[in-house]
Amino acid sequence: MREMSRRTHIEIAPGELAAGLRPAFRGELLWPGEAGYEAARRIWNGAIDRRPALIARCTGVADVLAAVRFARERELPVAVRGGGHNVAGTAVCDAGLVIDLSPMKGMRVDPAGRRAHAQPGLLWGEFDRETQAFGLAAPGGIVTHTGVAGLTLGGGIGWLMRKHGLTCDNLRSVDIVTADGQFVRASAAEHPELFWGVRGGGGNFGIVTSFEFALHPVGPTVLAGGVLYPAAEAAQVLRRYREYAELAPEELTTILFLRYAPPLPVLPEHVHGQPVIAIFACYAGPVEEGERAVAPLRRLGTPLADLVRPIAYTAHQGTFDAAVPHGLRYYWKSDYLAGFSDAAIEQLVARAWDMPSRKSYTIIFQLGGAVRRTGEDDAAFSGREAPYALNINAVWSDPAEDEAQVAWARGFWEAMRPFATGGVYVNFLGAEGEDRVRAAYGAAKYQRLVALKRRYDPTNFFRLNQNIKP
């Protein structure tokens, strides 16, 4: 036994690895050749094709503890999988152990106390369903098949953030398994520095096995949807939008899409395939108030379609699901945008529709409001002052096109750099290296994160992530 533990993971046959973990593990164990392995190693981004030696599908905290201790003992590289959505593909690894949390979907809502306890395998659609049963919500992402875990640990931007803050701002505590295989609870009162770090610092400090969220009354019906304008009017629409956005109430969050309209049932047929600028909005308050707030959005140009209407919050959350299916090839470049100067608008208009794939798109999130009201030092999440987050998404299916598709996103991103703040939202990073992770946090905060990493993970056991090196 001792002899085997000294051999590297590469020398050990995958089935032998599983046999080593089996006695301590209740969930499913999958290795190359096993039924279910091929599906389990796939994630949202079809461009990621990694072959783990073992996938350990955890059923609970005991499995997570066992998997961490086992990986330490055998010195296995470890990837941690929540919803499997990260574009960089950090949920899976080659020749190592994937600690797959996706079977852990337990959730408890306390309607009176307005709290939710959520396990890390939940997706946002599943989470929202439980909280909306009581007319409550925590700010989440804008696609229902994104994981609660990774999104929360990186920050979490979405429709409710300008009113209720980032997802991580609504976190009240976490249960976390640290690199040395210990189980701790972190909150404002217990392990407060660790709690600071998990609110934006990603998966660097341990595996979160439970998230406690504060909930807010939302909907169940909200005023939400998009107004679509022809791309030919984009410059005018953006100039009018920038004035509108500065004065928009905090209840209202808007998100801009610059793209060719996809053939989705939510969009009228006459816009399918058309180059459009779509301004989507969600009002986190009474519908009648929302009508007043969105009225100017309907007058930015000549609308091709007006889809803003009262809708169930859970239905609105699913609006974009079909536009970003699992298995296509995705490549993202992102930065915070300092604003819509005339020069920035000129670049956006010149580049956003000039792509080799009509599935590709550019998305711009309006930040501000409650995101900015929380202090920059209150959590590891960085960039609260930024007014917008720009994310250029190349989307295609043929591997032969990889180079051309990536080149479009990179070229567009380079052209937008003069209008960026210098920061970037960590959850929108691809595999871009240490400098970009530093840029995501800024120098001072990065040092504080390094100190925390030294304390909780000095050997960099959790390194397949947007890594903060100890």
Ligand SMILES: Cc1cc2nc3c(=O)[nH]c(=O)nc-3n(C[C@H](O)[C@H](O)[C@H](O)COP(=O)(O)OP(=O)(O)OC[C@H]3O[C@@H](n4cnc5c(N)ncnc54)[C@H](O)[C@@H]3O)c2cc1C
């Ligand atoms: C289609 C799509 C839409 C998106 N929309 C939004 C959005 O609206 N708002 C937004 O903020 N972001 C959004 N994102 C980005 C998203 O926040 C990140 O991709 C995030 O990493 C996804 O989390 P996940 O659990 O699904 O991913 P995974 O790939 O499973 O996890 C990503 C990383 O998080 C860490 N991790 C995951 N679970 C745990 C855990 N329990 N404990 C410790 N570490 C863990 C690991 O390091 C892992 O590699 C979107 C992404 C996609 C693909």
